[in-house]
Amino acid sequence: MKKATLIGLVGVIIITLLQVFYLIRNLTEDYSIPAEYIIQNIIGLAGWCGISYFFIELYKRQK
Incomplete structure (x- = not known):
């Protein structure tokens, strides 16, 4: 999760x-x-992809 947080x-x-x-x-x-x-x-698209990756990983950890 640290990697996803950093990318976000x-x-x-x-x-x-x-x-x-x-x-x-x-x-x-x-x-x-x-x-x-x-x-x-x-x-800008790369920035939004980083934010999206964070939320996808957060969703995966919720399960």
Whole structure:
């Protein structure tokens, strides 16, 4: 369970950092190239996968 907790925590940190990045980018109105959006979405998806893995392992331990 320690591994799942660590992966979930890393996922939460990734999502939080992306949200801070979006906030800063929106405040400065810096428009970026489309490839940057693809990379950001992949990183965000990896963060959500980490969080999902944590909850799946938590569900398995409940049984």
